Amino acid sequence: MNMIANNISVILNGNHILKGITSKVHKGEFVGLIGPNGSGKSTLLKTIYRAIKPKAGWITLDEKKIFDIPLKETAKQMAVVRQFNNFNFDFSVEEIVMMGRAPHKKMLELDNVKDYEIVYEALKKVDMQDYAKRSFSTLSGGEKQRIMVARALAQKAKFLILDEPTNHLDIKYQLQLLDLIKSLGLEVFAALHDLNLAAMYCNRIYVIKEGKIVAEGKPKEVITEKLLKEVFEVNAEIRQHSLTGQLNIIYLPKHYENILKQN
Template sequence: MTGRPVELAVEALRYEAEGRTLLHGIGLAARPGETVGVVGPNGSGKTTLLRCVHGALRPAAGRVLFDGVDASALGVRGRARRVAVVPQDAAGTFGLTVREVVSMGRSPHKRFWEQDGPDDRLRVTQALETVGARGLAGRRFDGLSGGERQRALVARALVQEPGLLALDEPTNHLDIRYQLEVLGLVRRLPVTSLIVLHDLNLAAAFCDRLYVLAGGRVVAQGPPAEVLTEELIAEVYGVRAHVAVHPATLAPSIVYLPEHPAV
């Protein structure tokens, strides 16, 4: 259902808008099959970086490479066959069923006028089964819960047969149960994943490695246990925190401390 996991390399990426530099020579790598998280405070450049990776934005300098191939040389369809996007929500889906939304993911593999064939329909069904949403196929997408919508959007990404999933805060506005379900699902998929997250505990629990952005620059990178220190959180986020090892997951567990503790 998915393509072969892609090796992602971002080299010296710079992005400018309205005379401002939003990304300052970003470097990032994701090995095939890795789940890599991008974290940082609001305005740090996380979503801008993700959009440069999947092609919604064109950088002013630097390169994005998929398996060593410059993404700018691939064209829209070639890029869409390598990387699929899971947004926070989907525009242009009003009135469509879940099956119709998921079927949109087949467009990079067909001519503009070409209708879905038996193979396309089978792949859509398989994708819905993979995300546990086959029973939602006939329901209207805009009538689903937040967690159900995210599952459908992951299924739409899967039928593109990508080697890389680019996810923009996929747990935003979801209840805790659905946050865990969506990230657990992504973690099990046989793809490379690049995920923008704002919740550091979720990033610590589900990502192999993290890149921390601040002011459009990478200020730290590495495994969560090495990156998510009390000192870094204070420096980057401006808050006090206590970081310990979670006894069940063995991942870093972060508790934020009030500025003026009760006495």
Template sequence: MTVIAAQALELALEGVRYETEGHTLLHGVDLTARPGETVGVVGPNGSGKTTLLRCVYGTLRPTAGRVLLDGADAGALTVKDRARRVAVVPQEASGTFGLTVREVVAMGRSPHKRFWEQDGPDDVRRVAEALETVGAGAFAARRFDELSGGERQRALVARALVQDPGLLALDEPTNHLDIRYQLEILGLVRALPATGLLVLHDLNLAAAFCDRLYVLDGGRVVASGPPAGVLTEELLAEVYGVRTRIGVHPDTGAPNIVYLHSAGATRPRPPGTRTGG
């Protein structure tokens, strides 16, 4: 199946800070994603991952610092110009009530058309290809709001594909997906010519599919680099508060994390054991 072609762009965050209601959620974050790279943003809940992603695709404006797309200040772009460069897969979709899956996916063509312009044969072809690519062709005629969480996620990835972006920004793209589609969606993102910026909770998936990782904690970058250099037992204990054993995956060569227990917790008993009394 053919996937949508795009020219990858370079993303750079320079000292991005974001404050709201007296709280600082991002503290001068620097981040780079080179053309064609797949870069992961990881960290515990509340570390600023989604806030960072929203600053990248424009629903939030940084309090300080800049987001650069191929060297151009993203804050100076119109909404439509930015949407031609950056496509997003959010955790939740809005503005889709009553629409079919095919109609939701077709919304991704809007940045490339005039307001009154109807879908042409090329738009129809791109939508059909994207639906088949993510395994959503079978339910293209169903209403989006009637889908399961995993089906919705696949449809949102398809919508991003037809947007033909230079940068694909995904917030937990494997959320609600079973293992097969987790692997297929991340494999697809990695194979695209577009640059990928992914927020992920699953560190083993991040290690397997990302070229480089940025670890956020309290709105600050505390580590960055290739997964093998970033995902250490010491860092995971400090940032996540868990004990781990990290080996090498026998097939991919990526770091493979085995979680033991919380760094401050009592070691769990094996099944079937009993305490005295």
């Protein structure tokens, strides 16, 4: 599934948050979105999944403009995993994943055998089938995020939006979650806070600052010491793993400056 967001502008409470942003996700891609806090990452994603309507611009999924089709239809094609997943009621894991079937059902239509088969297939894919009857609120952060991925799978969506889903997770669960998502073979557009994770998992990366895209390309083309200084206002050294070629960003705090000057 291809996604194109073209010339997107968003104004919220009189503030011009997004200023003519264009971004694309092609079939088979895991595309990252990085930038400082307040740069517009979440606003762009919310606009793509229709939580916010843009002032200008258009978005397509497989060449169909999303604002021209029913919300329920886009929900069949696009699913979202956010960083916070709190519910006002105490749902079971099974009930949470079953929510993913809502776009495929008529009003007041009961859950059927096929729905349960899809739910348990999704739980199996994220290795959480034994947790089906557990209360969602009793799960760890990493377990909750796996369940939210299962809910997205139950939607049968081809395009997945991730809004900083690894924040507040231990590194073990960050890697597990992104390994899982990468293995699904879906098209993904992900706002990621950790730049090392973005370099590790993304085919391409967009860099956003003050509501504008300032760089785009493969991780090795985009994540440079110069860009980190200009966009994130930090000094860093970038190395590559001797065997894998994987980028590794080593941040250099201010108190290291004297040591660096001496050498």
